[in-house]
Amino acid sequence: MTDNTPTAIPQHLYLIDASAFIFRAYHALPPLTRHDGTPINAVMGFSNMLFKLLKDFDDNVRPTHLACIFDRARKTFRNDIYPEYKAHRPPAPEDLVPQFPIIREVVDAFNVPAIDSDGYEADDVIATYARQAEAKGFEVTIVSSDKDLMQLISDKINMFDGMKNKFIGAQEVFEKFGVGPEKVIEIQALAGDSADNIPGVPGIGVKTAAQLIIEYGDLDSLLARAHEIKQPKRREKLMENADMARTSRELVTLVTDVQGLPDIDTLKVQDIDAEQVLPFLEEQGFRSLQVKVMSHMAPDQIPDSVQNMAEAVPAEVVYETVTTLAQLEKWVASIRAAHQVAVDTETTSLNAMAAKLVGISLSVTSGRACYIPLRHTTVVAGELDFGDAQAPDQIPVDKALAALKPVLEDPAILKIGQNIKYDYLILAKEGIHIHPYDDTMMMSYVLDAGVHGHGMDELAKLHLNHDCIPFKTVCGSGKNQITFDQVPVDKATQYAAEDADITGRLHRVLKPRLSREKMTTVYETIDRPLAAVVAGMEQHGILVDRQMLHRLSNDFAERLAVLEKEIHGLAGREFNIASPKQLGEILFGELGLPGGKKNKNGSYSTNVDVMEKLAGEGHDLPRRVLDWRQLAKLKSTYTDALQNEINVDSGRIHTSYSLAATTTGRLSSNEPNLQNIPIRTEEGRKIRQAFIPKPGHKFLAADYSQIELRLLAHIADLDSLKQAFRDGIDIHAMTASQVFGVPLEGMDPIVRRQAKAINFGIIYGISAFGLARQLGIGNGEAKQFIDTYFERFPGIRHYMEETKDFCRRHGYVETIFGRRCHIANINDKNGMQRSFGERAAINAPIQGAAADIIRRAMSQMPSALQEAGLDAKMLLQVHDELVFEVPEDQIEATIPVVKRTMEQAALPALEISVPLTVDCGTGDNWDEAH
Incomplete structure (x- = not known):
């Protein structure tokens, strides 16, 4: 027995x-x-x-x-x-x-x-x-x-x-x-x-x-x-x-x-007390461990305070391929019942303006999602062997979109996306304008800017302890990569439906944190509205004169050839100017110029600092090399590359703005980057001249005047600076007068330039060494300038020390609108890293407030123009500047609307004690308008 x-x-x-x-x-x-x-x-x-x-x-x-x-x-x-x-x-x-x-x-x-x-x-x-x-x-x-x-x-x-x-x-x-x-x-x-x-x-x-x-x-x-x-x-x-x-x-x-x-x-080992451990882990920010702990608990054990996270961890996962209208109608009904849906699009390209919609995925509850293939074709040969797959059964595109359009545009149904700006653009090209929406990427950005990235894979691992299916396992990589329309539908379903499911789960985790951490206002009034506005800017694009770019490229090529001859003549022989190693051997090995320092790889350093120092000492060869480098960069990065960025369908350039890439809220422009075109040189300005409005229109460029200095005066409560701005006094001349003890009348432009360098340098926590290098003066003299500046404006020193102390204790600083900018290395053991963190902490509340204001202005601008009956289109955002394409007969009416909207963008949330002023210019190209 x-x-x-x-x-x-x-x-x-x-x-x-x-x-x-x-x-x-x-x-x-x-x-x-x-x-x-x-x-x-x-x-x-x-x-x-x-x-x-x-x-x-x-x-x-x-x-x-x-x-x-x-x-x-x-x-x-x-x-x-x-x-x-x-x-x-x-x-x-x-x-x-x-x-x-x-x-x-x-x-x-x-x-x-x-x-x-x-x-x-x-x-x-x-x-x-x-x-x-x-x-x-x-x-x-x-x-x-x-x-x-x-x-x-x-x-x-x-x-x-x-x-x-x-x-x-x-x-x-x-x-x-x-x-x-x-x-x-x-x-x-x-x-x-x-x-x-x-x-x-x-x-x-x-x-x-x-x-x-x-x-x-x-x-x-x-x-x-x-x-x-x-x-x-x-x-x-x-x-x-x-x-x-x-x-x-x-x-x-x-x-x-x-x-x-x-x-x-x-x-004896005791059961884990959910009421005790889960809020503790939440407070520490250990969300991945929090998910692990909850996976070992029954649902009734989990306290209400973290129930939203528990809901994001489903007991089972079911992903469905929708290939009939009957299936799709069931999903539409479930969306209407839930009053919200997580949505994600699959396309042929990361470039939204070049991408073609391939399919749409939807999710209403955690662990349940579907994929609607729309434009899948037969698979092609590549590194991924899916066998002899045939073109699958799919709902006709027009019928599927017709079924989805009412719910995706229904104002009573919330659409949830991860980087929803992309999906907004893709669906807009199909005639669907999603509204209202939430964006989990932007929620994460508002909550944790500077702490970690905000891409889906990283957020899924961090908050859900989930590893998303890598894109390369579905589409391959490198030269053998296939586009998503060539992926077999069963494989596509697992990948695409997961995206919608994870987006919904992240929403259940992040949305409650906004109210708990008092960040709802920043999200709702500054960041969330921006996605649709920027999507509209990207979709409209900006016109460029291809022929002018071509002529500039040819001109730059001729000038580069002349410079190359001059450089080879000065060097005494031919060499590859683009090779730092060969250049270093010429400068320090053969010509014996001073200051040569070798890198770890044994070659001489020829970075911009080294070259500018040599040029400043009167050496012709380094000066010519700097000219050559600048011209070569303008040619390769702009006049050549921009021609290839012109969209074949629209004939315009469509830059893409990253809304969650910086710590302070600043937008960044990519593919191509239109924010960094140099404008201090004649060549850089010529590139801006190639950007033109369409016939019958002009450009309007509206630029905040010294907004960061104005915000510094407000934030640090500097009475003298605030009064100067109210009185319209030249702030740099006033600073020069107070710091250097010189009269305002007949001021030497060089003295004013020094004051300007200090004014802007202070915002970035500039050191005496940095200021000395910028002005070409001794370290002792630069230190004296800074010390005198702080004596004249003691409130700035107080602001800086108070801000650094706050950041050390909390790990972040806040803008006047409540945005948190986390500074990762403020308490770093390495002194250099810690100093970098301190400078970032000083600057972030100022730059962040400026970014918040222009974000608010951008969000308010479309409705302001519409209410005024104006047809102007906002095309570009470049730091403190907005560029518009305006019908010629509406220029005079548009300027006051744009100025008022930008200058009052902080209202009604905040009354700023210094007037914000906006300078406007118009012209037949971007340079002329600026």
Whole structure:
């Protein structure tokens, strides 16, 4: 007869060496900070390792009893025996110290006992519990790789190295010490330990100690018979240091009878308290671990405060391919019932204006999504072998879009996207204008700008602990990459439906955080409306004169050829001017110019700083090379490249704006970048002249005047600067007058230029060295300029110090509109990185406020123009400037509307104490208007 009685799980006590855990966690992860700037890399590593112990082991090795053992203080009874014990241990790293109390909170949050004992080390507490448990028949695992604990290993006691994920038993001890666990104390007494400042016997290492103990049996026998040892030096050392060896043995021997400890029965593993641990993890920002913890809980265990995250983790995942109108109508009905839908488009290109819609995916609830293929074709040969797939069954495009258009445009149904600007553009080309919408990318940006990226894959891993299907596994990579319309529908469904599903799940996690963290206003009034506005700008594009670009390219090529001849003549021979290595050899090797410094690769540095310094010293060759480089860049980056960026259908250039790429809220222009066309040179201005309005129209360029200085005056509450702006005084001349003590009347332009450099440099936390280099003056003179500036405007110094202090404590700074700009390296251990973080912290509230204002202006502009009955189109945003294409007969009416909208963009949210002024220009090309 078979005995079906279940086998009882053995009692298994795990003892965590908390100090070892902490230091391993600290060194395993890069510097990380919490939302308030507190370092948390050790906290994160510790939390993950602790949860792994609780949940990731098989039943036969999972703990039934568990405790974290901490050191209470550095001074213990061992210091009374030997005052130099651990005397040379360095203090804990500066950014680890504030993590110690939080790690205690981690242990409490996971419902694990935290134990220490006054006058004893954690190792003594571990030894006491280990021997007590062993005597009671427990299995014991000490979670540590510390060699000092290896003396405890027995048939019932082992160790576990969490970093290497391996157990340590008697065999591993023998491999390390050459003896069994019972003799480890003898080995350590002889060999000592430099880390703990245990002296041992000089000249005897572990290997020699093992040989001696094996030969003589134990330490006392060895010391008693030391005179028998044949090697003179070894004999003398042992005889001279016998007492030190005995003292060392006393130091390394662990106490196994520490009194006053909680009983082992109180160390039973308890269920994790969701009400305690989940809000704690939320506060730390450990969302990936939060998801892991919730996956081990029943839904009714999860508190309301994080229920939204639990809803984002489905019990099962079902993705459906929709190939009939009947299927699609069921999805439309479910969307109407839910009043919201996550939507994602699949296309043939990342360039929205060149892309063709291939399919649409939808999701209403977590884990359930569909993919509607629209334009899939037969698969082509490539690196991905999908077999002999045929063109699939698909709903005709016009019928599918006709069924979707009413719900995607229904104002009562919320559309949710990840980087929804792209999907907005794609669907707009198909005649569908989605509204209203939410954007999970923008939510993440508002909440965590500067903390991490905001792409779907990164957010899915961070918030949902989910790895999205990589694009390359579906479409391949490199020259063998296929477009999405060639992917078999079954493969496409898994990839595309996942995108919609994950977008919906992220929305359930991020949307509640906006209100909890008081960021709803920033999202709703500044960032969310921007996607549709910018999509409209990108779709409209801007006209360029291809022939002019072509002529400029030819002109630049001719001038480059002339410069090349001049450079070769000055060098005395021909060489590749574009090669830094060859240029360096010419300048410093052959011509012997001063200041040559070699890089790690052994070649001379010829970066712009080096070349400008040489040019400034009167050397013709570096000056000509700088001219050549500038012209070559203009040709390759602009006059040549822009011709290839002209859309074949519209005949216009359609730049793409990244809405979530910078820490401060500034937009960035890509493919092509139209924000960095140089305008201080004649050649750069000629490139802008190639941008033209369509016939019957003119360009209107509206530019905020000195907006960052105005905002500095407001934010730092600088009365004199504020009054100067109100009175319309030349702010740079006024600064020059106050700093340099010169009259306003008849001011030297050079003096004004110096004041201007200081004004703008202060915003970016410029150093004396930086200002000296910019103005071509000595460091001492530059420092004097800055010191005098702060004397005249003490409020600026106060603002800077207050801002840096706030950022150090919180990890971010805020704009006057409430946007948070996280500064990653404000508390960095590296002084250079920390200085960079401090400069960023000083600038971010100012640049961020300027970015918020122009974002608000852009969002308000379309309705302002429409209400005024004007047909102007906003085409470009370049930092503080907006460019419009305006019918010629509406120019005079458009200017005041644009000015008013931009100058009052902060209202009604905020009354700024300094007037914002906008300069407007018009013309038949961009340069003329600017």
